[in-house]
Amino acid sequence: MGERNAFKALIIGGSVGGLAAAHELGSVGAEVAVYERSAGRTEPRGAGIVMQPEVEMLLERLGSSARSVGVLLHERQQLHFHGKAERYKAPQLMTSWDTLYRALRDPLTDVCYRLDSSLARVRVEGHDVTAEFSDGYTVRGNFLVGADGIGSATRRLIDPAARPAYAGYVAWRGLESESRVPDDLLELLSDRFTFFGSRGMQMLCYLVPGPNGELEEGARRVNWVWYVNVAERNLSRLMAGRSGEQFAHFLPPGELMPGTVEEVGAQADSSLPPQFARLVRLSEVFMQPVFDLPPYRMVADHAALIGDAAGTVRPHTASGTSKAFGDAAGLAAAMNGWTPSKALPARGLEEWEVRRLAHLARLSEIGIELAVTSSLGVANGRQFFDSE
Numbered sequence: 001m002g003e004r005n006a007f008k009a010l011i012i013g014g015s016v017g018g019l020a021a022a023h024e025l026g027s028v029g030a031e032v033a034v035y036e037r038s039a040g041r042t043e044p045r046g047a048g049i050v051m052q053p054e055v056e057m058l059l060e061r062l063g064s065s066a067r068s069v070g071v072l073l074h075e076r077q078q079l080h081f082h083g084k085a086e087r088y089k090a091p092q093l094m095t096s097w098d099t100l101y102r103a104l105r106d107p108l109t110d111v112c113y114r115l116d117s118s119l120a121r122v123r124v125e126g127h128d129v130t131a132e133f134s135d136g137y138t139v140r141g142n143f144l145v146g147a148d149g150i151g152s153a154t155r156r157l158i159d160p161a162a163r164p165a166y167a168g169y170v171a172w173r174g175l176e177s178e179s180r181v182p183d184d185l186l187e188l189l190s191d192r193f194t195f196f197g198s199r200g201m202q203m204l205c206y207l208v209p210g211p212n213g214e215l216e217e218g219a220r221r222v223n224w225v226w227y228v229n230v231a232e233r234n235l236s237r238l239m240a241g242r243s244g245e246q247f248a249h250f251l252p253p254g255e256l257m258p259g260t261v262e263e264v265g266a267q268a269d270s271s272l273p274p275q276f277a278r279l280v281r282l283s284e285v286f287m288q289p290v291f292d293l294p295p296y297r298m299v300a301d302h303a304a305l306i307g308d309a310a311g312t313v314r315p316h317t318a319s320g321t322s323k324a325f326g327d328a329a330g331l332a333a334a335m336n337g338w339t340p341s342k343a344l345p346a347r348g349l350e351e352w353e354v355r356r357l358a359h360l361a362r363l364s365e366i367g368i369e370l371a372v373t374s375s376l377g378v379a380n381g382r383q384f385f386d387s388e
């Protein structure tokens with residue numbers, strides 16, 4: 001454990017990566033404060049998360065356990081259009097963004113967590129770093145952590161040239177209360193990690209805890225993800241929200257245009273096994289395009305980037321959250337013992353950056369290989385949702 005309140009860390013972004021950073025930096029003696037752009041935490045966000053060791057480790061240190069926030073599945077199954085599903089034993093714990101968010105947020109009641117705080121500017125002066133937010137609020141600290149996701153404002157300030165590139169496919173998603181899913185479908189899907197693949201698309205489904213972390217039968221949610229190749233020229237049409245807002249990285253539930261809802265349903269009917277098509281039809285669909293942000297740099301003067309802000313991995317490795325947690329743990333280890341009166345631990349930060357960029361590059365490569373096996377995001381791959 002480090003010296004109490006050795007330095008003040010300003011954490012930009014209060015999602016799972018920012019909260020992991022708050023715990024990790026707090027554990028080496030930093031005073032932490034979190035600044036989150038969203039006005040409230042009631043809006044629906046990321047859905048299912050496959051439990052990974054880095055997440056389990058942090059939960060255990062917080063006195064919680066992976067089992068207490070996860071739905072345990074026993075098998076994997078591959079669906080086919082015709083014939084029986086193939087099944088094999090593969091136990092796996094599944095959680096959800098909101099359940100994990102609460103498990104990390106609840107123990108931080110004494111930490112400043114300011115909502116409606118969108119980072120606008122960063123200034124470094126001597127030992128201090130000042131963050132300015134778009135509402136005019138200003139705060140001074142000693143170190144700034146950018147955990148503000150794929151559209152990171154912190155990254156734009158540190159490295160204006162780095163831009164995420166569309167990977168050529170989107171994830172249509174659904175997260176439905178199991179009580180809304182017919183019994184025969186639930187019988188097929190619960191207790192199993194279910195897959196379907198065909199050229200240019202892949203769908204997967206598993207159960208996750210209920211909206212308040214419920215794990216008991218009847219109260220959980222069915223989470224599905226349907227990856228589909230979509231040409232970039234069709235993105236802005238599909239990401240146009242019903243409310244009039246044009247979305248860039250995430251189209252929330254309830255925002256699909258009526259025509260898009262119909263298009264998604266019709267495409268599901270014609271290209272998915274009937275069980276998955278029914279699931280899509282009964283869901284309030286939302287969407288995330290998949291982007292690549294190549295690993296480049298994570299450290300700047302009195303600032304560091306973690307999680308998706310530092311670089312994204314394709315979702316097929318199910319490791320975005322665990323990567324963010326690993327980034328946060330390594331950053332805290334590098335900063336352990338630092339006080340603002342000393343020079344920054346440049347060597348430790350550099351070693352952390354090299355190690356984590358190499359890890360990110362490995363995960364990115366594996367994710368791209370996995371996508372290619374389903375012809376996702378490949379040149380001349382089969383395309384869907386083409387209006388031309």
Ligand SMILES: Cc1cc2nc3c(=O)[nH]c(=O)nc-3n(C[C@H](O)[C@H](O)[C@H](O)COP(=O)(O)OP(=O)(O)OC[C@H]3O[C@@H](n4cnc5c(N)ncnc54)[C@H](O)[C@@H]3O)c2cc1C
Pocket residue numbers: 012013014015016017018035036037038046048049050117118119120147148149150151152153154171225288289290306307308309315318319320321322324
């Ligand atoms: C289809 C899909 C499926 C996925 N499945 C999985 C999975 O199974 N397992 C897994 O581990 N990962 C998965 N991921 C990846 C995972 O969602 C991310 O890697 C993870 O959420 C990264 O967390 P983060 O805290 O770095 O960023 P985010 O969760 O994106 O959080 C960034 C936060 O910063 C805030 N913010 C943004 N800009 C500002 C600003 N200017 N000022 C202040 N705050 C700001 C945002 O509001 C947000 O709360 C998936 C991703 C996709 C696209």
